[in-house]
Amino acid sequence: MTTENKALVPVWALATEAVNLPNILGEEGMTPARLSELRAVLATLADSPIATLEAHPISTRQERSGGIPLQAASPLAQQLSNLVAQTKTSVPSMLNEAPSGEVLYRMVVPAKVAAQVGTGLVTPMKSQAVAGGVYSALRDSTGIVAKATFVPVTGKAAVAGATSGSAATAGVAAAGAGAMTVAAPLVLMAVAVGVSAHAEHQRQKSVERITDLLERLNENNLENERNELNGCRDAIDKATGILLGKGRIGLSLGLDSAVHAISMAISNSERRLKKWQESLDALPEGPVEIKVLTKNFPGINEEGGEFRAHLELARLAIALKRRVIVLQAVEHAQAEKTGNPFQSFTAMLNNDARRINELEAGINSVLLRLSTLELKRARGVRNLMFTQGDVDELLNVVYRLRALGNSINTSITQADVAIEIERSSDGSLVVFPLQTA
Known part of the structure; x- marks a missing residue:
């Protein structure tokens, strides 16, 4: 993906339990700025935390350190596979998978949830161009993605145990209203691995x-x-x-x-x-x-x-x-x-x-x-x-x-948390440390 095109990127709205919300995501494409605004609205309106998940094709892989590798049979990898499989029919064919079979998933968790996963865990990605500046644009493994267009995706079938039960076995399910998918185990495992990677x-x-x-x-x-x-x-x-x-x-x-x-x-x-x-x-x-x-x-x-x-x-x-x-x-x-x-x-x-x-x-x-x-x-x-x-x-x-x-980030307010997950063609994952969205 380059910064010059307007590539289509699928985005899921993930709830940790069933919530009733109007379909504010709609069905048409949206810009990164609009997606950021909608995240703020969802975090305000919903009683349950609402995370968003984006899937970007990886055209050029850059070496990054600090990630935790997971096998294709891991709970997080299975949750991602289940989500993609259940929503495949509602995603344009060119978005289902990158030509290489490698995908960068980026989950953004609301600030109010980030505050619950520890103080001081997240710091901004500092800008190299402006002293004291930070990046706020979407970032994938190749750098800053400036002009992606996001396409909302909704789940199609309910799976028993989606909102309760073991985090390793529960699946995903469609929520009652809007382009919303209940996926508490998926959010749980992504946050857990991201926090662990940051601590390591x-x-x-x-x-x-x-x-x-x-x-x-x-x-x-x-x-x-x-x-x-x-x-x-x-x-x-x-x-x-x-x-x-x-x-x-x-x-x-x-x-x-x-x-x-x-x-x-x-x-x-x-x-x-x-x-x-x-x-x-x-x-x-x-x-x-x-x-x-x-x-x-x-x-x-x-x-x-x-x-x-x-x-x-x-x-x-x-x-x-x-x-x-x-x-x-x-x-x-x-x-x-x-x-x-x-x-x-x-x-x-x-x-x-x-x-x-x-x-x-x-x-x-x-x-x-x-x-x-x-x-x-x-x-x-x-x-x-x-x-x-x-x-x-x-x-x-x-x-x-x-x-x-x-060395102290005294002026940084709690921000949304971004968790980047690289998925290889064999289904294995690398989850990178938390960062600000």
Whole structure:
């Protein structure tokens, strides 16, 4: 697909339970701008979350990292296949499949649902053309798609168990009104894999930064703490593969010990956060001497210091905890036999995520406060004189503190979540980390 044509793209409106809405999608084509407007209307009018799913043919595949691969027999792959099969007759023939058999699915979940799947999970795709800008246009594996025309699609046949039962076995069904399809399990699995992929991406970045920091620090205790957290990955990966790839997690697969290690790391991070908050509260009013700052935050004035290592260990623990929480929430949703599996999933996820969301928010608050501190050099007999070394040290510390604040997305409001899913000709999938729509 190129940015110059007006290719037709099918779009499904997916509800997580049966809802009665007027057919506001219509049957004619629509632009990306109109689709965005309609998503906002659907999110406002419907009691149940309404997601949209687009299918774009992939003409040129670009290498992308950070995705989670799933087999063709996985619950998510089966849900996508069922949806396409049931709506095939209502989709123009040229839209059913790309010539290569490879398709990029893009599911957009409303902001009010995104708020339930964890704080701080989603950040905009930053523009390389304008400083501080972000992309808002539709994006596929080849880049920005500017002129696609969307064609609404509606389900044709009901499937028993679509609005309740196991997330691995329930199918899709047509809703009573409008071009709406009930597909709670499909939305559940897409969100679950997207959140897990995002958390794994965050874990990888934290491990890289920690490794670099510990090579400079040569701190054995912190290295042991990192290794213990890294040791949890094997059990989490196995559980993720079974749960998201086959639908049932069964036995713990060593998750008990992994969960314990992660919980200990979260506890250590909470203890350190409390100490940081107390240290900030104890700082005097006005400019702070560098030596006073470094006494309370060791190594904060260095490229790789103890404070920064503790910060990255906390981020690593948060990323691992999020992966475990997703697994537990999906397992809980699969065990739910009477209610809506998606509602069960989000409720469980939200309850368990509250503690780590508070931890992450507390860390961000500390970083923001540090980034706004006014600094001064130490008092002494040369109180009125600045050497070049004094100036360089003061500027270096100021720049490092400002960089702490620049890494926090303080001005970003909760936005719709986009989950990109690449489907190969053999039916296998790669689900990429969440991003803003």
